Amino acid sequence: MKPLRSNFEPGTTRWAMRRAQWTALGLSPEDMEKPKIAIVNTSSDLASCFSHLDGIVGPLKRAIRDAGGVGFEVRTAAPSDAITSAGAAGRYILPSRDLIVNDIEVAVEGALLDGMVCLSSCDKTTPAHLMAAGRLNIPAIVVACGYQPSGVFRGERVDFEDVFLHAGHVAAGRMTAGELAEMSGRAITGPGVCAGMGTANSMHIAAEALGMAMPGSTPVLAGSPKMWRTVAAAGRRIVELVAEDVRPRDIMGPGSFRNAVTAMLAISGSVNTLKHLQAVAVEAGCDVDVYALFEELAPRVPLLAAVKPNGERRIDEFEAAGGALGLLHRLAPMLDLERPTVAGPPLGALVAAVTSVDAEVIRPLERPLARHPGIVVVRGTLAPGGGVVKQTVAGDGVRRFRGPARVFRSREEGIAAIRDGEVRPGQVLVLTGLGLRGSPGMGLTSAFVFALDGAGLGAEVAVVTDGQMSGLVNKGLVVAEVSPEGAVGGPLGLVRDGDVISVDVDARTIDLEVPEAELAGRRAALPAAAPPAGCGWLSVYARTVGPLARGATLGG
Known part of the structure; x- marks a missing residue:
């Protein structure tokens, strides 16, 4: 075995300090090696x-x-x-x-x-x-x-996913807070x-x-x-x-x-x-x-x-x-x-060395559950750097959508619009400014999507955001983590109410149907983005985080 990097030269300051600290923890001289x-x-x-x-x-x-x-x-x-x-x-x-x-x-x-x-x-x-x-x-x-x-709620198996999903149903009146509390108390055991x-x-x-x-x-x-x-x-x-x-x-x-x-x-x-x-x-x-x-x-x-x-x-x-x-x-x-x-x-x-796999739960390659992808990267004029769509195994969700945009600058603004009945079927709901730098930290937009589901609008609208979705549940047609994000000059930040947006999951496209000349004018009118100030972790993160193409790593 090559020399351990944790072993220091006897008699040196680092060696002596380490021995003093670790002896006090009960380590023997043999342990030190x-x-x-x-x-x-x-x-x-x-x-x-x-x-x-x-x-x-x-x-x-x-x-x-x-x-x-x-x-x-x-x-x-x-x-x-x-x-x-x-x-x-x-x-x-x-x-x-x-x-x-x-x-x-x-x-x-x-x-x-x-x-x-x-x-x-x-x-x-x-x-x-x-x-x-x-x-x-x-x-x-x-x-x-x-x-x-997981546990059982009223005779049915439930887990944390069910609690997460049904939370959006209370605001729509499809479930009472008491029922949700009962489910929450039984979902995790x-x-x-x-x-x-x-x-x-x-x-x-x-x-x-x-x-x-x-x-x-x-x-x-x-x-x-x-x-x-x-x-x-x-x-x-x-x-x-x-x-x-x-x-x-x-x-x-x-x-x-x-x-x-x-x-x-x-x-x-x-x-x-x-x-x-x-x-x-x-x-x-x-x-x-x-x-x-x-x-x-x-x-x-x-x-x-x-x-x-x-x-x-x-x-x-x-x-x-x-x-x-x-x-x-x-x-x-x-x-x-x-x-x-x-x-x-x-x-x-x-x-x-694997000798047995249940062929109904984990299917063989020649007999899969489906051949369409469950995770799709879409690109286009609205997302040159890509956006991510999650599909169910059944593949029975909305795969194409075209409609006028309704723009929200926060998750809370969007949820309020759903609650007040301002969201209409056929709209493409845009949540922008929620990306890595705009939030900063990439805002979590799942509550907005669950509120749509609770209001019975999940299949009637599309959602496009530079924020992130929970990996546990996704409902309806949602294009998340759009790149580049709106706050750093991405097209998503240029969308206005009424602009037409089209999404085609099968073609892997997402486009903003607005002439480039008009977008250039909107871009020129945007104020310069000021870097966030302060010593808090989110401020430090916003100043140092790299793009999604680099995994949103710091300094990337």
């Missing part, structure tokens, strides 16, 4: 998403110690989309991802630790952990800590991430497809024997990875990202996986265009699984059917099977 592993814990009492993570640290430390290493718990910010979205109209959600990355860099790189095991839970933690692994490029394993068990194919479970599966999670570990029920087996295996394996000097950039190459995109298309994963995988590629120094991969592969990759909200299957059924490894087994002819993994064997050897 062992591989030192960060246990990255995104834990908080704020949400059930990660309320169980603290209990995982002790067993993981023991597994690392038994393998010949020493584990150190490192805590980071712990954002939950359900809780952290309350402040600043949800604008803290995406910037929290990059805050976690920097938390990890400060702790792990500042201490010059030798490797890390990342306990991943809610939506932003898995991409953040993968980004940090790529940036620091020290041996790393992502451990998905599982989805939450234990810790873990949302029990649907939202961003959390999608990114857990993507981590395994990238080769950065232990094989067969995703998705997983939080607290289950399978989760605990993965924790123990990761503790043993991380010490071996340090000895073998296998690093994330050895694993996450162009073929790995191609594999992850293929997997996301096959399960119609969260729309947020596009920007997250692109951000991971940027941090890993991998020259790959994830958005272009989605565009290239979308017509080729069939839909093999339909987990809620894409279909009727539950995430526990997907896990029991074979999970991510079973999915990759099905997709083997379309994958780069030579890609290495944190487990040691290449991906091809792992998928070849």
Whole structure:
């Protein structure tokens, strides 16, 4: 094994300070020489998403110690989309991802630790952990800590997705606040991430497809024997990875990202996986265009699984059917099977060892659920840099729409218009100024879409926004994350009430039917955008965040 970077020359100041601090923690002189592993814990009492993570640290430390290493718990910010979205109209959600990355860099790189095991839970933690692994490029394993068990409401299975969706029905009078409260009290019966194919479970599966999670570990029920087996295996394996000097950039190459995109298309994963995988590629120094991969592969990759909200299957059924490894087994002819993994064997050897996959839950390639893409990138005069559309497995949503624009400058303004009966069927509802810099932080627009659904307008209008949508639920025809955003001179910021907008999902186009000369005049009349002032995190983020084409990474 090569010399450990955590071991300093005896007699030096750094060596003496480290020995003094760690002796006080109970480490022996022999411990000082062992591989030192960060246990990255995104834990908080704020949400059930990660309320169980603290209990995982002790067993993981023991597994690392038994393998010949020493584990150190490192805590980071712990954002939950359900809780952290309350402040600043949800604008803290995406910037929290990059805050976690920097938390990890400060702790792990500042201490010059030798490797890390990342306990991943809610939506932003898995991409953040993968980004940090790529940036620091020290041996790393992502451990998905599982989805939450769901409950029963009035005889029907319900989960957090149902609560999220039905919240929009109260304002429309289709459900009472008391009924929603009863559903909310029954939807979640234990810790873990949302029990649907939202961003959390999608990114857990993507981590395994990238080769950065232990094989067969995703998705997983939080607290289950399978989760605990993965924790123990990761503790043993991380010490071996340090000895073998296998690093994330050895694993996450162009073929790995191609594999992850293929997997996301096959399960119609969260729309947020596009920007997250692109951000991971940027941090890993991998020259790959994830958005272009989605565009290239979308017509080729069939839909093999339909987990809620894409279909009727539950995430526990997907896990029991074979999970991510079973999915990759099905997709083997379309994958780069030579890609290495944190487990040691290449991906091809792992998928070849799979002996059984439920053919009804995870379909074979020759008998897919559908052949249309679940994630579509559209481009045109309104979105030269692209926008993202999510389709259900059934593909029965609105696929073409043309109508006059109704422009809103905030989510709240739009919701008020719905409540006051000002939104009409046939309109294209534009929410602009909600992008990375305009918000700043990319505003969360799901509440607006759910309010439309609650008002019975979901199929009667189209929505176009430079804000983001929840990866858990999408209703109606929504084009989100339009780029370039309106606040930095993108065409979306030039739209006026009554302008005609056309969207064609099958043709992958979105156009603003206004002459270029008129748009040029509108652009010239716009006041110069002033950079945000202040020391707050959102202000810092707005001044440093790069475009979506770079994964919305800082300095990108």
